[in-house]
Amino acid sequence: MREYSNYPLEAVVAKANLLIKQGCDVYQKFTCSGCGARLTMAKPNVFHGSGTCDRCSRTTNIRINGCNMMVVTNRWPLEGA
Ligand SMILES: [Zn+2]
Numbered sequence: 001m002r003e004y005s006n007y008p009l010e011a012v013v014a015k016a017n018l019l020i021k022q023g024c025d026v027y028q029k030f031t032c033s034g035c036g037a038r039l040t041m042a043k044p045n046v047f048h049g050s051g052t053c054d055r056c057s058r059t060t061n062i063r064i065n066g067c068n069m070m071v072v073t074n075r076w077p078l079e080g081a
Contacts, residue, residue, distance in 0.1 A: 004031050004038055006066030013047050016069055020045050024073040033065055034058025040070060 016026045025044035032039055032053040039051060039060075047067075052059045 005068055006031060007068060008066055009047065009049065009063050012067050012069055016045070016047065019071055019073070022073075023075055024071050027070045027072070028062075028067055029070055030060055030062050030065065030067040032056065032058060033060040044072070
């Protein structure tokens, strides 16, 4: 299984808010605690405390396991990134 970087939810949200203010779209990503799949939330700029896997249907507690984000922007460089 590939290892992914996950960070505390609060830290990711704090950084995401900086990026959103600069006009970016951010998508929360997390690792499924059931099958290890790397999952990305469908809606931009919304962060969840848990997420359900579309492959194995297991719900992951993101508050415990942490998460990361994908940033979509045409602005570069970004402040605070
Ligand atoms: Zn899964």
